[in-house]
């Protein structure tokens with residue numbers, strides 16, 4: 167029992183070192199995507215009611231992704247890429263400002279998942 171406790175404390179400390187506090191969790195990110203994003207976005211290159219999100223972490227950097235997920239309407243006003251995206255969208259939908267995306271860790275998680283879409 168004592169040994170077991172020691173091992174679990176040690177492995178916890180080990181993972182703590184490997185995984186930085188803000189690293190995105192792609193499993194949680196997939197759950198967020200399936201619940202909040204899948205209505206409009208496909209996890210591939212194909213459009214649904216919005217652009218397919220495969221390859222997005224190569225097209226856009228982390229800073230842009232955080233800003234856009236947190237406040238898309240502000241980005242559509244001030245960022246040229248976001249503006250073009252809005253103008254080329256033929257479905258008459260707008261990327262919504264989602265309460266869940268105000269949380270930095272939730273954005274990290276969903277971005278980590280988006281990074282797996284190739």
Ligand code: HEC
Pocket residue numbers: 198199202203204205206207215216217218219222225226231234235238242251252253255259260261262264267276
């Ligand atoms: C109601 C539909 C809808 C939902 C729900 C939605 N989006 Fe969007 N999203 C859009 C639209 C439409 C665009 C294109 C920009 C515009 O016209 O507003 C977009 C654009 C994007 C882009 C930029 C795509 C590119 O090719 O540059 C990203 C990244 C994105 N959304 C991520 C997400 C994530 C992550 C979620 C879930 C947390 C989500 N979206 C939920 C409609 C939606």
